[in-house]
Amino acid sequence: MTIKVAFFDCDGTLTKARNSWEYLHRKLNIWDKQAERYQALFREGKISYYEFCKNDALLWKGLPVSSVASLLKGITYHSGAYEVVKALKKRGILTVILSTGLSLLVERVREDLGIDMSFSNELLSESGHLTGEIKINVGFNKKGYLVKKILGDIGVSRKEACAVGDGDGDTSMFEEVVLAIGFHPQDHVSSVIHRAICGRSLLEMVEIIDEYERHTSSVV
Template identity: 40%
Template sequence: MSSKHLKDRVKLVAFDVDGTLTVEKSAWEYAHRKFGLWKGEGEKYLDMFLAGQISYAEFARLDALRWKGIPYDKLVKVLEEISYVNGAIESVEAIQRSGVEVALISCGLMPLVERIAKELDIKYYVGNELKVKNGYLTGEAKVNVSLDLDSISKGAYLKRLSKGLNITTRETAAVGDGIGDLDMFKVADISLLVNCTPDHKKIILESIKEVIELDCVSTVPHVLGFKGEREIADEF
């Protein structure tokens, strides 16, 4: 299908955050490393989850527990260090200029998701939260988006959001960078895979019939038929 036809159809574009819009593949891992808690701890919990030894909720609980007592402001400052990938801001803005809704659907940390939503004027977003008391992390997590629980998966959130906006899933596109976005890809009519590692790509291509592979997020507006800043400038 041509870009023009895609543009006429798409009313909502859902973006993953970590590794799709940002240079860091995981905000959780980035924070662990900054706190000196990755090797032997955060890394171990990730391996346990990937091996199927613990649930995603337990994975998040163990991660959050290691941060108990850390000032929340310290975490926020750490996450503020995470930058956008080239073209991320321009891509989102190009889509928004076309009157299409943009959403952020992430298993990452809510402070980062909220920051990006605020900076890019995105109304719809979701991420995973850490509980705070008197300015300090309590060591507890609130999982809003799960990788192994269908009712709060990325796909489930996209379905609920689409319904709330009176948009059919056939009018949605999803942009992500790995297997954590599979549920979202299965719901969205158009799946765009950016900056994906070969091992993740193999699994995704075996699971989804049609996936548009892109080298970088900056090409998303063009593929969907939305004009980027350069294309607008060329008209004058």
């Protein structure tokens, strides 16, 4: 079976920053006293994901979009990010980012790496400044829904799709593809991934896909 679509997490997978929200809060020196509390409340189940994101976005109200984008440019890529996307696209594999992170970062990543499609959460702005509102396009544990929708829209089966990610927010995405790859995965996702990349480079993903395709072709 040939892989036709590759889904990527962004934060912590393509990029070195594991959480672009937290990264921005720390750069603005508002993580420890304010934003960290919202994340804790969400993790404890005391507020919804929407409330968590809404409260976070309000902390950035009034900031110039250009300043925020400039801060996010400090986020760099993992080794092999450019190369793996280039290799996959050379094979005709559709590449898609599914991220609960910020669109100001994800859109830059998509353009830099030449990825075909991206879905992320959008900070709303007016006259060049953040309004403190956010449009949630990728909810927590909703990546799986997007995988199913995208595959259905383009007529590709889950047996022809792979995904790479690192954390619990990727679990539903992993469950909807035939080949789930963890990149330095957190312990609690080990049960839902098929392979793990523990080396330095994302380019190992190509070898994993090659091995999968050889195995499935020999079985047939």
